[in-house]
Amino acid sequence: MNAGKSTSLLQSNYNYNERGMNTLLLAPSVDTRYGAKKITSRIGLQADATAFSPDEDLYQFIKQELDKNSNIKCILLDEAQFITKKQVQQLAYVTDDFNIPVLAYGLRTDYMGEPFEASKYFLALADQLIELKTICHCGRKATMVLRVNDQGEIVRKGEQVAMGGNESYIPVCRKHFREGKL
Ligand SMILES: [Zn+2]
Incomplete structure (x- = not known):
């Protein structure tokens, strides 16, 4: 992340x-x-x-x-x-x-x-929430995360936490999360 x-x-x-x-x-x-x-x-x-x-x-x-x-x-x-x-x-x-x-x-x-x-x-x-901003490849604020497997494919279901695999997690905006665009 x-x-x-x-x-x-x-x-x-x-x-x-x-x-x-x-x-x-x-x-x-x-x-x-x-x-x-x-x-x-x-x-x-x-x-x-x-x-x-x-x-x-x-x-x-x-x-x-x-x-x-x-x-x-x-x-x-x-x-x-x-x-x-x-x-x-x-x-x-x-x-x-x-x-x-x-x-x-x-x-x-x-x-x-x-x-x-x-x-x-x-x-x-929480008494206070602070948002740490990161950006999507399109320049919008990234609020979502895409899981990508080692073949570069987007994974949409499975365990919430995958351990020890070769997945990576890419921060994206909501629109590109929906579209699945890396
Ligand atoms: Zn985007």
């Missing part, structure tokens, strides 16, 4: 660290493209993150980390679309109870045009 989400996350992380504050970087373990605990961006920034499973209670986990290190001033979550509804709620309660920002970076919709479960609940619960 070319929306620059990981780049933004790593930039925020850098800003906190530069000011002497610690951060907690999290990534759902379903995403193992770069190794379970590494967040990387196309422009070369990278940082270690804690990978967690769908069963992890993020509220309890973060609470423990904050107890261990009171200098953690921000929680940063990569690939936020892949967490569970319950985990989205847990993150909201973290900001309420521990007075700490949780910055979650993720996608709105999958390659079938359906919202991710987590993204629905982020929309419902």
Whole structure:
């Protein structure tokens, strides 16, 4: 994905660290493209993150980390679309109870045009939504994603999350999503 989400996350992380504050970087373990605990961006920034499973209670986990290190001033979550509804709620309660920002970076919709479960609940619960804009090949804002297999064909159905394959995901505008034009 070319929306620059990981780049933004790593930039925020850098800003906190530069000011002497610690951060907690999290990534759902379903995403193992770069190794379970590494967040990387196309422009070369990278940082270690804690990978967690769908069963992890993020509220309890973060609470423990904050107890261990009171200098953690921000929680940063990569690939936020892949967490569970319950985990989205847990993150909201973290900001309420521990007075700490949780910055979650993720996608709105999958390659079938359906919202991710987590993204629905982020929309419902987030204090603030910030759109990271990327553009389609036509110059319009890209709000959708096409899945393309290794033969360059557009894939319209299957699992929501394909792991370990050679698919790529191309951000496109809604019109070119409908038309299937790369
Ligand atoms: Zn377009």
